[in-house]
Amino acid sequence: MSIRVGKLSVWAGIILYILSLYIAYIYLISPSYSYYRLVNLHPPLWICAVSSILAFLPAFWSEYRVSRPSQVIYWILYIFAYIPVMLIPDFVRATPFDAFFIFKFVLLICLIILYFGGGLPLIRIREWNISQNLVTVGIVFFTMLLYAIMIQTFGFRIDVVSFKEVYDVRETYRGEANRFSGYAVVWLSKIMDLFLVTLGVLKGNMVLIGVGIVGQIYVYSVTGHKSVALSLCLLAVVLFCLRHEGSKFGVRFVWMILFLVVFSMVFDTLSGNITLTEIFTRRMLFLPGALSSFFFDFFSTHPKTYLGHSIFRGFVHYPYDANPSYVIGLNYFGSEEMSANVNMWADGYSAFGYAGMIVFTILLTIVLWIYDSISANRNFIISVALMVMPAWSLVDSSFIIALMTNGIFIAMGLNYIFQTEQRREPIAYQKNHLDAV
Numbered sequence: 001m002s003i004r005v006g007k008l009s010v011w012a013g014i015i016l017y018i019l020s021l022y023i024a025y026i027y028l029i030s031p032s033y034s035y036y037r038l039v040n041l042h043p044p045l046w047i048c049a050v051s052s053i054l055a056f057l058p059a060f061w062s063e064y065r066v067s068r069p070s071q072v073i074y075w076i077l078y079i080f081a082y083i084p085v086m087l088i089p090d091f092v093r094a095t096p097f098d099a100f101f102i103f104k105f106v107l108l109i110c111l112i113i114l115y116f117g118g119g120l121p122l123i124r125i126r127e128w129n130i131s132q133n134l135v136t137v138g139i140v141f142f143t144m145l146l147y148a149i150m151i152q153t154f155g156f157r158i159d160v161v162s163f164k165e166v167y168d169v170r171e172t173y174r175g176e177a178n179r180f181s182g183y184a185v186v187w188l189s190k191i192m193d194l195f196l197v198t199l200g201v202l203k204g205n206m207v208l209i210g211v212g213i214v215g216q217i218y219v220y221s222v223t224g225h226k227s228v229a230l231s232l233c234l235l236a237v238v239l240f241c242l243r244h245e246g247s248k249f250g251v252r253f254v255w256m257i258l259f260l261v262v263f264s265m266v267f268d269t270l271s272g273n274i275t276l277t278e279i280f281t282r283r284m285l286f287l288p289g290a291l292s293s294f295f296f297d298f299f300s301t302h303p304k305t306y307l308g309h310s311i312f313r314g315f316v317h318y319p320y321d322a323n324p325s326y327v328i329g330l331n332y333f334g335s336e337e338m339s340a341n342v343n344m345w346a347d348g349y350s351a352f353g354y355a356g357m358i359v360f361t362i363l364l365t366i367v368l369w370i371y372d373s374i375s376a377n378r379n380f381i382i383s384v385a386l387m388v389m390p391a392w393s394l395v396d397s398s399f400i401i402a403l404m405t406n407g408i409f410i411a412m413g414l415n416y417i418f419q420t421e422q423r424r425e426p427i428a429y430q431k432n433h434l435d436a437v
Helices: 006-036 044-061 069-087 100-117 133-152 163-176 180-205 206-223 225-239 251-270 275-303 324-333 345-351 354-375 380-395 399-404 406-417
Strands: none
Touching: 006 069, 006 180, 006 251, 006 275, 044 069, 044 100, 044 163, 044 251, 044 275, 069 100, 069 251, 069 275, 069 345, 069 354, 100 206, 100 354, 133 163, 133 206, 133 275, 133 406, 163 206, 163 225, 163 275, 180 206, 180 225, 180 380, 180 406, 206 225, 206 251, 225 251, 225 275, 225 380, 275 324, 275 345, 345 354, 345 399, 354 380, 354 406, 380 399, 380 406, 399 406
16 A cells, blocks of 8 residues: 655654753753753653653544544644653653553544544535624624723833743733633634634735734733734644645645744754743643643542533532642642643543543534534634634633634634635535535
């Protein structure tokens, strides 16, 4: 059986990506952040080999060509969440070959579910006959309302600080923010601003691009959240990789992320610091990977949450005084103020154990299946752009938060009512459809 060049390129890219993460962690991040629990306990080579095989394994079946938003999200979660969880915990665990490997195998099952969910027959979604002029007015009003809430709460200021100076900005933001301004910040930075930038790119409208970029700069100036600044970088990478209708998305995405990691390491080595590596690997990749280990250890020996802090509040007993992320922050980092945000699978384990990991994966698969069905008659690029940041938030937040707070529902609603022109061949429902809903 012949193997396509694209598949070989993905395999090579994944292998080099795994090696680059090992090098970045061992030689740059761990020596500088061992105080932050990112230690190197020198796991045996055979343990690293087994974990590397688990990290590489999905590359065998992963199709690099994408035609649905869920398939793009699969690649984001594979690269940013799955692989770090397979690799990094080995370095922070005193006995790496223990029950956590069961966690890894369950996570592998979850990724398989997510992958094959991206090929489910689509539902034919009935269109809502609403004036697109009215929809446009509504989108403009909604965006302006969110900015009005922010300006009312924080004032208007553009003050771009370096990533080393963001902590004072964050402290000020936490003191000034309220529930409404918090939602405004999230929905603007994860949905509306990126939507405007993408729409501007497709239409060649520099005004829309400028408004979206300035909006992100404003949100970053107010919050100091690095993810806001990096969101434009991730969007640019995704849009580049989607060229030629996503025919080589997986290949390009793997190599683009690999390039960012390697470039950061080389630049930092030559400059004598770890600024770029810290930005692109520590918070985005290594810390969520290590936190998965901490969540597993704690909630393996302490009561599960059963979402008593969330949607089941008042229905089940919740044995802790704070949300799970703050519980881990206190127990592993000694700070009541630290929110140790972790990926959706570790959060699912903290709620219901291994069953929680599987259930949340199935729920995410259903949500993305519906979103794919909505996107079937929409512009593919916009459909993906709307879901990029909400999906990325699954790397360091729970499924429930990503769904309700971080914009998955907002993205679904916006993509449904904003009826963009389809820019690819219509999906052949004759061979791949279910009854209308």
